[in-house]
Structures are given as C-alpha cells and as structure tokens.
Amino acid sequence: MLESIIKFESVCKNYGNTHALTDLTFNVAPQSIFGFLGPNGAGKSTTIKIMMGLRRLSAGKAYVLGNEVNGRNPDILSRIGYVPESESLYSAFTARQIIDSIKPYYPKWDKNLEKTYLEKFELPSNKRISEYSLGMKRKLQLLLALSCKPELLIMDEPTLGLDPITRYKFLQTLVSEVAQGNMTIFMSSHNLSEVERICDTVAFIKNGKLLELKKIEELKKKGQRMRVVFQKDIPASALDIPGIEMLEGSGKHYTFSISGDASSALEELNKLPIFVMEDLDLSLEDIFIRKMEEK
Amino acid sequence: MGIFYKEWLESKWKLITGTIVFTVLSLLNVIMYPWIQTFMTPDMARLMESMMREMIPFIEVPALVPAFDSWNSYLYGSWISKTLYQSMIVYIILVASPLFAGEENKGTLEFLWSKPISTLKIVSAKYFVNVSGLLIIALISTFILYPASLIIGEKFDVSLFALGLVQAIPGFVMLFSIAFMMSTLFKDSIKAMVSSIILFSIMSVPSFLPEFRHLSIFRIFQGFNLLANESLMWSAILIFVFVSAVFFTLSYYVSSRKES
Numbered sequence: 001m002l003e004s005i006i007k008f009e010s011v012c013k014n015y016g017n018t019h020a021l022t023d024l025t026f027n028v029a030p031q032s033i034f035g036f037l038g039p040n041g042a043g044k045s046t047t048i049k050i051m052m053g054l055r056r057l058s059a060g061k062a063y064v065l066g067n068e069v070n071g072r073n074p075d076i077l078s079r080i081g082y083v084p085e086s087e088s089l090y091s092a093f094t095a096r097q098i099i100d101s102i103k104p105y106y107p108k109w110d111k112n113l114e115k116t117y118l119e120k121f122e123l124p125s126n127k128r129i130s131e132y133s134l135g136m137k138r139k140l141q142l143l144l145a146l147s148c149k150p151e152l153l154i155m156d157e158p159t160l161g162l163d164p165i166t167r168y169k170f171l172q173t174l175v176s177e178v179a180q181g182n183m184t185i186f187m188s189s190h191n192l193s194e195v196e197r198i199c200d201t202v203a204f205i206k207n208g209k210l211l212e213l214k215k216i217e218e219l220k221k222k223g224q225r226m227r228v229v230f231q232k233d234i235p236a237s238a239l240d241i242p243g244i245e246m247l248e249g250s251g252k253h254y255t256f257s258i259s260g261d262a263s264s265a266l267e268e269l270n271k272l273p274i275f276v277m278e279d280l281d282l283s284l285e286d287i288f289i290r291k292m293e294e295k
Numbered sequence: 296m297g298i299f300y301k302e303w304l305e306s307k308w309k310l311i312t313g314t315i316v317f318t319v320l321s322l323l324n325v326i327m328y329p330w331i332q333t334f335m336t337p338d339m340a341r342l343m344e345s346m347m348r349e350m351i352p353f354i355e356v357p358a359l360v361p362a363f364d365s366w367n368s369y370l371y372g373s374w375i376s377k378t379l380y381q382s383m384i385v386y387i388i389l390v391a392s393p394l395f396a397g398e399e400n401k402g403t404l405e406f407l408w409s410k411p412i413s414t415l416k417i418v419s420a421k422y423f424v425n426v427s428g429l430l431i432i433a434l435i436s437t438f439i440l441y442p443a444s445l446i447i448g449e450k451f452d453v454s455l456f457a458l459g460l461v462q463a464i465p466g467f468v469m470l471f472s473i474a475f476m477m478s479t480l481f482k483d484s485i486k487a488m489v490s491s492i493i494l495f496s497i498m499s500v501p502s503f504l505p506e507f508r509h510l511s512i513f514r515i516f517q518g519f520n521l522l523a524n525e526s527l528m529w530s531a532i533l534i535f536v537f538v539s540a541v542f543f544t545l546s547y548y549v550s551s552r553k554e555s
C-alpha cells in the first residue's frame with residue numbers, strides 16, 4: 001500500500017510574474033478525508049489542477065497515486081473521481097448521454113453504483129442538463145466521480161451553491177463511500193463546518209504557501225476559545241495579553257481564543273475581576289480565522 | 296468510442312442543418328436553369344463577358360457562352376466552381392472555430408480534460424467526426440443533382456462531378472484543418488473565427504494576381520481543368536493532404552501543451 005496518495009515536494013506554480021504556489025510540500029495519507037482550506041486566491045484550485053494534470057509545475061515534484069504528475073495522464077485520471085468547482089456540463093446533452101460518453105474510459109465503472117446514485121439523487125437521466133438545477137448538476141458530477149470507483153476523489157468546492165438539505169445528503173454519501181471502500185478524499189471548501197464534520201486532516205494555505213497541516217483533533221487541542229463575564233466593565237485594552245486573540249465583545253462580556261502557552265495567559269487573566277469564565281468548543285472556523293490573520 | 300459518440304451528439308445538428316442548407320442551394324441551380332436559359336441567350340452571355348473583362352480586368356472572367364450552352368457545364372460551373380466551395384468556406388469557419396475555443400469558453404473543456412481520455416483521442420474525435428460531416432454534406436448536396444437532373448429530363452455527368460469533388464474535398468479538409476488549429480490556439484470562438492477569416496483572405500490573394508493565379512487554392516476548388524477535359528491536379532491534392540496532416544499534428548501539439 002502507498003504511504004502517500006498525494007505527495008507534493010516543494011511545488012511552485014507561476015503565472016507570469018504571479019506566484020500562485022510557492023514551495024508547497026504536503027502528503028495525503030491513504031483512506032483519509034483531507035480538507036484543503038484557504039481564502040479566495042490562496043492557490044487551492046491551482047493545487048487541485050496540478051493533481052489532475054490540468055496545470056504544469058513551474059518547479060518541484062508532485063505525485064498522485066504513486067505516479068509523478070506534470071500534465072495529463074489518462075492512466076492516473078482513470079483512478080481519480082473529480083468534482084470540479086465549475087458545474088459546466090454539456091447543456092444540450094442528457095445525463096444518460098454524458099454518462100455513456102465517459103464511462104468507457106473507466107475500467108472500474110460500476111453500472112450498479114451508477115443506477116443506485118441515479119435513483120438516490122433523483123436524477124432524471126433523460127432530461128437535458130440545461131433543465132437541471134445547480135444541485136442536480138453537482139449531484140451528477142458526484143455520480144460521475146463515484147461510479148468509476150475511484151481510489152482518490154478530488155473535489156473543488158463541491159457543495160458551493162447547494163441548499164442545506166442537498167448539502168447534507170451530498171456529505172452523507174461521501175462519508176458512507178469512504179467508510180465502505182478504500183477511497184481517499186481531497187477536498188477544498190469554504191464551508192468550514194462541513195470540512196469539520198467530515199475531514200480528519202486539514203491543511204491551511206494562504207498566498208500559495210502552506211501554513212499548517214494537522215489532524216483536526218490536534219488543531220483543536222492547540223487552542224482554546226473562552227467566554228468571560230467580568231464583575232464590572234473592563235476596557236478591551238485590558239485584555240491585550242500575549243496569547244489572547246480574536247477578541248470579541250465589550251464591557252463585562254468578552255469572547256476570545258487563547259493560543260500558545262495558555263497557562264501564562266490565564267494567569268494574567270486571573271488578575272482581572274472575573275465573575276464567570278467558561279471554555280467554549282474551538283471550531284474550525286475559529287482556527288481558520290486565526291491562521292489567516294497570522295502574519 | 297465514447298468520445299466519438301460525444302462529438303457525434305454535439306455535431307449532429309450542424310450536420311443535419313448543413314446538409315439541408317447545401318441541398319437547397321444545390322437544387323436552386325436546377326430550379327433556376329429554365330429561367331437562366333431564357334435570360335442568358337448566347338448574345339447576352341457574350342455581352343456580359345466583354346463587360347466584365349472591361350470592368351474588372353484583373354479577374355479572370357470565365358467563358359460564359361459554353362457554360363450556359365450545356366447542362367453539365369452550367370451545373371458544374373454554378374455548383375462545384377462557385378456555390379459549393381464558397382458556402383463550404385463559410386461552413387468550415389462556423390463549424391471548426393468553436394470546436395476547442397467554444398468548449399473553453401463554455402467551461403466544458405475542463406470537464407473533458409479531467410477524464411481519462413488521451414489528448415490524441417479527443418483531438419481525433421473532434422477532427423474526424425466533423426471532417427466526415429463535411430464529406431457527407433458535399434456528397435449529398437452534389438449527388439442530389441443526379442435525380443434532380445433526371446426529373447427535368449437532363450443527363451447528369453456523374454464522373455465529372457465525382458472528379459470535381461475528388462479535387463475539391465482535400466482542399467476543404469485543408470481549410471478545415473487550418474480553422475481547427477486556430478480553434479486550439481484561442482479561448483474564444485470569435486477570435487478563432489476572425490483569425491481563420493484573415494488566413495483564408497491572405498490565401499485568396501493569388502487569385503487576384505494573374506501571374507500567380509495558378510497557385511490559388513480557390514481556383515483549384517473551382518476545377519475548371521476538369522471542365523476543359525484535363526486531368527485531376529494530383530500535385531495540388533497531395534499538397535492539400537500534406538498540409539492537412541501538418542495542421543492536424545499542430546492541433547494535437549497545441550492541445551497537449553495547453554493548460555485548461
């Protein structure tokens with residue numbers, strides 16, 4: 001078994017003078033659900049396109065499913081399911097025609113799985129794509145990506161524009177697929193709650209550089225989110241204590257995160273007239289915002 | 296064969312529409328003949344010939360008298376030597392330009408590139424499905440003239456028209472290959488179309504220069520040599536085939552180097 005399903009070694013990608021990716025190095029372990037997070041223009045889609053062979057590297061090495069990639073390779077692509085950010089499909093075609101056009105190229109295409117997903121997603125296979133809603137198009141993309149029984153599923157903002165119910169069903173399908181098979185999922189998303197729900201590992205990227213890569217549990221252990229009620233009004237400047245970040249509130253009520261050495265920050269805090277102090281769950285969103293605000 | 300099936304699905308309406316339009320244009324020549332015969336008397340033809348020679352001396356004026364004298368000369372001159380190749384140039388530009396540029400524009404090219412289909416298969420499917428369409432249109436719209444001739448009681452010279460197509464079709468394929476390559480270069484169908492129009496216009500320059508007229512590919516399309524009972528221009532046909540192969544290879548090269 002491969003040690004890494006995806007391996008990037010000092011990958012750089014330049015578009016003219018713009019550095020889309022700089023010295024990007026990371027590994028994705030087999031059978032993991034890997035979340036790739038970053039603000040707009042961070043380099044998430046470029047990274048995904050390099051994996052798919054749709055972009056060439058400017059420097060470094062990239063390996064997907066044990067093969068070096070630097071351009072399209074149909075042998076590797078036949079083992080990957082891909083849900084792109086754009087929902088562009090052939091609008092004059094029916095779902096059936098799209099399926100029939102591409103399935104001959106996937107040696108492991110599972111007709112039963114295709115049928116199951118058509119029914120599960122309630123996709124009318126003889127209706128034109130132009131008559132499909134955005135959610136239906138996304139579901140069809142997922143059907144195409146899953147019916148080929150991929151070893152690696154790559155998704156770029158897969159739930160973008162989906163309503164909560166469709167998003168829930170979509171994620172449920174992904175989790176059950178991973179639980180059943182030997183699939184690894186790599187996904188980029190802006191929806192941090194869904195990443196938190198299904199991913200076991202996350203990487204933060206900003207300006208084409210990797211900021212951090214950790215298991216979600218480890219990330220959460222690294223910081224605390226707290227709510228404090230003081231006995232009297234306290235100016236925000238009084239909470240200008242090393243380690244306290246993302247301060248919100250005013251007067252007696254404040255919420256903040258503590259990073260780094262929590263004990264020294266708490267020691268300083270205890271010097272203030274605290275009425276109540278409670279631990280809150282640190283969400284991935286809190287961690288994300290903190291990461292993005294770090295210089 | 297999935298990718299050929301996909302290209303066929305995308306191209307079938309262009310093929311059906313093209314066949315109908317070309318067939319109508321072709322049959323118009325038959326429908327117009329009785330009217331032209333009444334109007335174009337030998338004296339009128341001679342007068343028009345001399346007027347055209349005086350007004351536009353740099354263009355070679357075809358001999359109109361014999362052209363209207365015989366059914367096959369008239370039909371060949373107005374279909375193979377004029378309407379077919381002129382319309383086919385328009386058809387080629389309209390059909391070939393969006394093949395890659397249009398997909399890139401619509402965002403469907405990324406969908407295609409992300410599938411495990413070799414670039415050669417993708418390029419070949421687009422090329423050969425549409426070249427086949429072009430052949431089918433040329434054949435149907437030309438040989439529909441056979442039953443149409445019989446209906447009006449004229450004899451259709453099958454070999455003359457078949458030879459005319461043998462000479463013209465490789466040229467059409469060459470123009471298609473050039474427009475196809477332009478489609479791989481641009482991300483916008485309109486830009487691909489304009490660049491093909493510019494290239495074809497440059498290629499038409501020899502037609503206006505008497506000393507270089509024999510080099511004009513458009514003159515070879517007209518096939519006046521066959522009307523004058525001369526043989527096929529094999530060297531031109533071979534050059535068309537060679538240039539087509541070069542542009543097909545270039546299209547493949549550009550596509551395989553391209554980032555979606």
